[in-house]
Amino acid sequence: MAEKKKNKKKWIYKRHMVVRHTLGPFFRLYSRIKYGARIRRFKEEGKRQYLVLFNHTTAFDQFFVALSFRQHLYFIASEDIFSKGFLSDALRYLVAPIPIKKQTTDVRAIMNCMRVAKEGGSISLAPEGNRTYSGKTEYMSPSIAPLARKLGLPIVLYHIKGGYGVQPRWADTVRKGRMDCYVSRVIEPEEYLQLTDDELYTLIKDGLYINEANADNTFRHKRRAEHLERVIYYCPDCGFSEFETDRDVIRCKRCGLSARYLPTTELEGTHRDLPYRFVNDWYEAQAEYINSVDLTALTDTPVFVDVASFSEVIPYKKKRPIADGCRVSLYGDRITVEADGVSEIFSFKECSAVTVLGRNKVDIYFGDKIYQLKGEKCMNGIKYVHFFNRYKNIVKGDENGKFLGL
Secondary structure, eight states, X not given: OHHHHHTOOOSOOHHHHHHHHHHHHHHHHHHHHHHOEEEOOOTTOTTOOOEEEEOOOSTTHHHXXXXXXXXXXXXXXXXXXGSSTHHHHHHHHXXXXXXXXXXXXXXXXXXXXXXXXXXXXXXXXXXTOSOOSSSBOOOOOTTHHHHHHHHTOOEEEEEEESHHHHSOTTOSSOOBOOEEEEEEXXXXXXXXTTSOHHHHHHHHHHHHOOBOOSOSSOOBOTTTTTTGGGTOOEETTTEEOOEEEETTEEEETTTOOEEEEOXXXXXXXXXXXXXXXXXXXXXXXXXXXXXXXXXXXXXXXXXXXXXXXXXXXXXXXXXXXXXXXXXXXXXXXXXXXXXXTEEEEEETTTEEEXXXXXXXXXXXXXXXXXXXXEEOTTOOOHHHHHHHHHHHHHHTTOTTOOOOOO
């Protein structure tokens, strides 16, 4: 028994620190040049362990956070990055992120966090679990409070400001602008152990909240609005609709309503006034609209149709391609996927979760399997998440429920 315990594989290795300090200067320079990021060092770090929590704005956030610390941080990451074959193996070896299944209660991830903490490591994650689509900090699961309590580490609240302006989640481009990344507060165990889980959750949620729906800074690029259709699927004139973008303009394909996305991140109607000043205003109006719709009545014809590749995700291993160029139809109660030799129906009743990853990937948790849709560049993935969660709210009798999964 003693020999087995001695031979148990560790999570933390010295090579992780070697990688961190070898690549750190390069990533710091890259962050400054590419993102305009001012990354402040955490001078009070000392030699302690921490649970580092940050708001999630860009695809590069984990690097900004890591560069504020001298020690190596073990980041919690979506299972999607662990299904990329050799690249996933390299990530495991070099930096050892902690895998988690999105939108599920992942006991394995919790146990791995405790294991890392027991071995002396510091852990970092974005409690939102998703990058913001609107510039405002997204929903955080209350489960962050009991996790923090279990780990018993000092909690670092880390702010990333300007990220939404520099690299909105819906965009492929990085804009010229400024970011500020820094530790905003440390909550010591002596403080939060006196709190209830609800009180600790509120402290974390309020401490990380940032709303970048403002015109305080400018972020310049010629194609500022490109792919804004990845987040907007509601037109104030047409209801559910499809959009297209060109350079700095977004346009409804049905009625022609259009708006210009300004360097200040404000919206400006091109032919008439637009009822929204920021993307966040439009995003909230969209959520309000879908929460007013009875999706159980929209089952005869698809509300939206996309083209996407279709694969099965083997968690923490690989993706098994099934078909390309599939017709994906979104109804009020299901998603269907059709191609030569493929005909799948994913009833929302039988799905445990529908999530969006990155810019245009959608994961469907169906039974004990995970399927992934990877759409064309302009595909709006968030509507699948919103439809699923709105349907679930209706069928469980919570028609006034507002939560749409993000």
